[in-house]
Amino acid sequence: MNNTQTKQTNHPHIVIVGGGFGGLYAAKSLKDAPVKVTLIDKRNFHLFQPLLYQVATGTLSPADIASPLRVILSKHKNTQVLLDKVVDIDPNAKKVFLENREDLDYDALIVATGVSHHYFGNDQWQNDAPGLKTVEDALEMRRRIYMAFEAAEKEPDPAKRKALLTFVVVGGGPTGVELAGAIAEIAHESVKDDFRDIDTTQARVLLFEGMERILPPYPEECSADAQKALEDLGVDVQTQTLVTNIADNAVTYRQGDDTNTVDAHTILWAAGVRASFMGKVLADRTEVELDRAGRVVVESDLSIKNYGDIFVIGDLANFNHQGDRPLPGVAPVAMKEGEYVADLLVKRIQGKAVGQFTYSDFGSMAVIGQNKAVANLGFAKLSGFVAWVIWIFAHIYYLIEFDNKLVVMIQWAWNYITLGRGARLITEKPSLQLEIESPKKPEEATVKTKETVSV
Amino acid sequence: MNNTQTKQTNHPHIVIVGGGFGGLYAAKSLKDAPVKVTLIDKRNFHLFQPLLYQVATGTLSPADIASPLRVILSKHKNTQVLLDKVVDIDPNAKKVFLENREDLDYDALIVATGVSHHYFGNDQWQNDAPGLKTVEDALEMRRRIYMAFEAAEKEPDPAKRKALLTFVVVGGGPTGVELAGAIAEIAHESVKDDFRDIDTTQARVLLFEGMERILPPYPEECSADAQKALEDLGVDVQTQTLVTNIADNAVTYRQGDDTNTVDAHTILWAAGVRASFMGKVLADRTEVELDRAGRVVVESDLSIKNYGDIFVIGDLANFNHQGDRPLPGVAPVAMKEGEYVADLLVKRIQGKAVGQFTYSDFGSMAVIGQNKAVANLGFAKLSGFVAWVIWIFAHIYYLIEFDNKLVVMIQWAWNYITLGRGARLITEKPSLQLEIESPKKPEEATVKTKETVSV
Structure with missing residues (x-):
């Protein structure tokens, strides 16, 4: 059959x-x-991964950046999708x-x-410092980010409260830069009027990068522009910083011969694959x-x-x-x-030959906060609002090609205007990493828990 | 502090x-x-529960119908929100x-x-027939509905395939009516071109109601209109039907003196609270x-x-x-x-007295499929497209009052025009019912698993 x-x-x-x-x-x-x-x-959907950090930070919903594969390929009569x-x-x-x-x-x-x-041989860091690859990862990051403010609002001990309001992003590539910028904006803008016992603008956001500058594959001036823009948002950018341990809500890091530890309740991993x-x-x-x-x-x-x-x-x-x-x-x-x-x-x-694969680099971009970006277009290096406009149009182009997700763009435009983060729902912890085994026989379906984690 | x-x-x-x-x-x-x-x-959000079935059926995302309580009450300086x-x-x-x-x-x-x-003393049915009260419930229903088609596409045994393509909704109140109508539309319209080995229009959707008509609190003519509209969508409406057992992917039900069992892989509970x-x-x-x-x-x-x-x-x-x-x-x-x-x-x-509470009933409504509804406005009983227009405007009014969720309306309009269900992501099983204990001390946070379920 x-x-x-x-x-x-x-x-x-x-x-x-x-x-x-x-x-x-x-x-x-x-x-x-x-x-x-x-x-x-x-999975039953294609994920527009470049925008996953927007799900993690509560601007977009998973469905905004994911399209069912069957829908995308529905008109391909020669194609079958298998889950x-x-x-x-x-x-x-x-x-x-x-x-x-x-x-x-x-x-x-x-x-x-x-x-x-990739945790570089330190897989035990995974539970303390989740990464960002799947929809479930993004919802887990979102939960941790917003729960940190909630826990701080309840916490009477000033030192613990400070740790709850300290966010460390490990890795200064595009994902790390985008996450750190967004978290700084959440703390300093989006939620600043929402709490009564804490001042969220006192939150610290640290970005750790091992190389001598963030966005290492980019030209130096892009890196400098990005660092400046992040610092304007209130991110503490630490380069030439190697993380040596993550445990017990603290990050230990080495800078030259100095080793320090920062208490941070929310640690996010954007460092390796x-x-x-x-x-x-x-x-x-x-x-x-x-x-x-x-x-x-x-x-x-x-x-x-x-x-x-x-x-x-x-x-x-x-x-x-x-x-x-x-x-x-x-x-x-x-x-x-x-x-x-x-x-x-x-x-x-058709019996024809083709030449070897060659790639024309049209540039690379990273977004910083609501309306700034850095772009390396090869022939030009841009930063600030102009780069952001290019960034958003590139993304509009691809999103619409997939799935007519015009609505996402309107949502986004609205969020940018209002600095709103309407998707900041704290939902039940998805990162138990359930692996759903689609069974041969329905009645034998089982749910396997790959790992259990504690926050 | x-x-x-x-x-x-x-x-x-x-x-x-x-x-x-x-x-x-x-x-x-x-x-x-x-x-x-x-x-x-x-929870950190208010949930617009009347639209939860739209999350369950893949039309809307959770964030579309939920607003953070802190945001709604952000300008209330005399108000503190505690999670x-x-x-x-x-x-x-x-x-x-x-x-x-x-x-x-x-x-x-x-x-x-x-x-x-409320399972009327049969709490063991809960895993086989989930209900719809929380965002997690809705995502679990969504997962089951869409996974049923995926599993059927893989299933070579015709009897098992038939069970996978049989959906039973228990309870003919507004939620049950809305769910049954939406599932019928998914099978007969939304996904019909997406599979290669199954014909989704052969799916059966059964709606079981214990009373003699669906929507029992409504006037009789509303019930009749709703039943007609559901049948037009392909729903098999069974009234005076009592569910006596749910187990092993099958529902046993009694109609008068007859007892029957239907094999159904997806059973949804909308019967009691x-x-x-x-x-x-x-x-x-x-x-x-x-x-x-x-x-x-x-x-x-x-x-x-x-x-x-x-x-x-x-x-x-x-x-x-x-x-x-x-x-x-x-x-x-x-x-x-x-x-x-x-x-x-x-x-x-102020030292003033008020009279007793009185409620003026402005009517009740239930939606059936993409653009039909029944409405009982007291002075008038409506059905079909006109009722649906009233329904949607009532919901627009309340949603916008909360959170300027204009975007949801645009999303919705788009979905209604295209019959699209862009939010049909199958995400990891949320219904492990994690209870996150917000701890007194952050380092003592634990995650408790209330129950494990197998599909």
């Missing part, structure tokens, strides 16, 4: 694992191609093994499963090389060594055939890679 | 427990009164005992903690009478017998001084009761 509609064709079967920017753009580009496409994701998890592959038999469904045979396999947090599980599967089955972060080192056409029918794209790929370091793990790279592989596969059917 | 700002006055202290419609309207009405107000709620839980009261010493904070002394106490689900915990506290401490559902029987001024300084309003109150049965547990009654008690307390300070 399975695949009744899609198996009727004898078209080559392209299996895409992961519905992020890379996998989704590959699928979108194959819409009218003479192929059968199966897109597998363990499932790939557990293994056999690259010689060309098979993908799923957790809850019979195996799939593929003619080409595109792996785009991305990355997760590690390849997802599929990287290891590919290495085990194909002996492809992984880099130190576990990412898959790909050939110049994004395939993997000795397996011209397996491609790795997006954050999971280490593409080192252009420039002096691998392409960055950002959405535009993933999208271009997805489009490239789709094009390559269609041309291959 | 506590209450530094609010304790400076010698104004009478009014403590309100519960930030639903009743408690919030009492607080709003006391804005400029010479009183000190403390509003206590265990806490009342564990007991002492009506003679006039004290309220909180879980995480020192006791509060009150001059007047307003209890408005509402109701929760029971008073919240504070009802029992009041009965234990004041010997006030409770009705069969545990609601507090109040005097004609909404105070309780022998305690003229304790008031019970909203769904928790049984007000039987008007008409031949208690006032219904709906938002307009709660709002009017909140306003009445606020007015009574202000007048009492």
Whole structure:
């Protein structure tokens, strides 16, 4: 009974694992191609991850930045979406093994499963300093940020109250910069009239970065502009600062030869990423090389060594055939890679060859607070309001392309005008990390708790 | 250190427990009164519960229908919001005992903690047939509804697939009618092009009602119109149907002398309510009478017998001084009761008396599908599109009053035009029912799991 509609064709079967920017753009580009496409994701939605920090800080709701994959691909009659998890592959038999469904045979396999947090060997920090990759992560961050003010309002002890009003963001990349700016704005603007026993403008927001400047991959003047803008918002930016321990609501950090500890009830992790599980599967089955972060080192056409029918794209790929370091793990790279592989596969059917993948960098941006940003467009480095306008238009463009999320833009415009954070609901703790196993038989469904955490 | 700002006055202290419609309207009405107000709620937001079914069915996000209490009351300088839980009261010493904070002394106490689900002595049904009272309930319902289609898409066994595509709503009141209509529309419209191996228009939606017609408190012609509209949407309405058992993904029900069982993977409970915990506290401490559902029987001024300084309003109150049965547990009654008690307390300070509470019924409404409703306005009984327009304007009016949620209206208009359900995210299971204990000391915070459930 399975695949009744899609198996009727004898078209080559392209299996895409992961519905992020890379996998989704590959699928979108194959819409009218003479192929059968199966897109597998363990979630039922595509997440617009660049705006996830806005969910974490209570400006947007999860549904504002997520679109059901089935809706996006509803008109792709050659495409089936499966809500499932790939557990293994056999690259010689060309098979993908799923957790809850019979195996799939593929003619080409595109792996785009991305990355997760990396605590540099200190996984025990995870509960104290959650990262930001999933909708559940964002709701957990939101809960912690707003609960800190609530707990401070109740706390009579001044030292404990101070710790409750201290926020540490670890990592000065775009996510860390965006989070720190937003939290400073929450404390100093959004909630300042809402409490009676505490003065939220006394809250401290610390941003720790190990390198000598924040936004290290950006040009130096962008970093300086971003630091200035954050400091104007009240963020205490500490560079050349290495976190050596996180425990008991305190962060220990080293600056040169000095080691200090700051009591902070809310610690957020934006410092590192590690390849997802599929990287290891590919290495085990194909002996492809992984880099130190576990990412898959790909050939110049994004395939993997000795397996011209397996491609790795997006954050999971280490593409080192252009420039002096691998392409960055950002959405535009993933999208271009997805489009490239789709094009390559269609041309291959037609007996045509394509050149190696090349990426034109249209720049990178990070937003700081409500209406400032830094942008490195290559030919120009911008900061302040102009950069923010460019940033917001770039995001409008992509959001609308997906799902006509015009409403999000109106919501946003409204929030920016009013400095409102209407989505600051403290909901029940989602970060128990429930893994819902979609069962073969409904009555055997189980819920597994991966870990339990205490706040 | 506590209450530094609010304790400076010698104004009478009014403590309100519960930030639903009743408690919030009492607080709003006391804005400029010479009183000190403390509003206590265990959540940080007011929930616009009449629209909760739209969150459950993926049209709206939680933040669209919830507003932070601190924001709503931010300009009320005489009012403090506490995120806490009342564990007991002492009506003679006039004290309220909180879980995480020192006791509060009150001059007047307003209890408005509402109701929760009632399984008529069958609490074991709760996991199989969740109810709809909280944001977490709604997200859990949403998860179950959309996961049912996902599981059916994977299921090769026709009988199991049929069970996965069978939805039973128990209870034909407004919530049950609204849920059943929305689920039928999801199956027959919203998702019909999204799957490849199942035909979602074959899904069955059953609505079970014990009385002889749905919407029993409405006039007969409203009930008939609603049933017709539901049937047009494809809902199988079964009246005079008593559910006798829910277990193992099946509902057993009795109709006259016949007993039948239907296999259904998704069973939703909209059949009964029971008073919240504070009802029992009041009965234990004041010997006030409770009705069969545990609601507090109040005097004609909404105070309780022998305690003229304790008031019970909203769904928790049984007000039987008007008409031949208690006032219904709906938002307009709660709002009017909140306003009445606020007015009574202000007048009492001024040495003036007020008459007993009376409620003018402006009608009741239930929506069926995207653009139909039934309305009983007393002087007129309407159904269809006209009733729906009235329904939506009534809701716009209240939503905007709270929080300028114009955006919600635009979102909604957009959804109605496109039949879209952009919020159909399946997120991690919230119904583990985590109880977050806000601790006295931050480092002692614990997370307690009330129950674990398997789907």
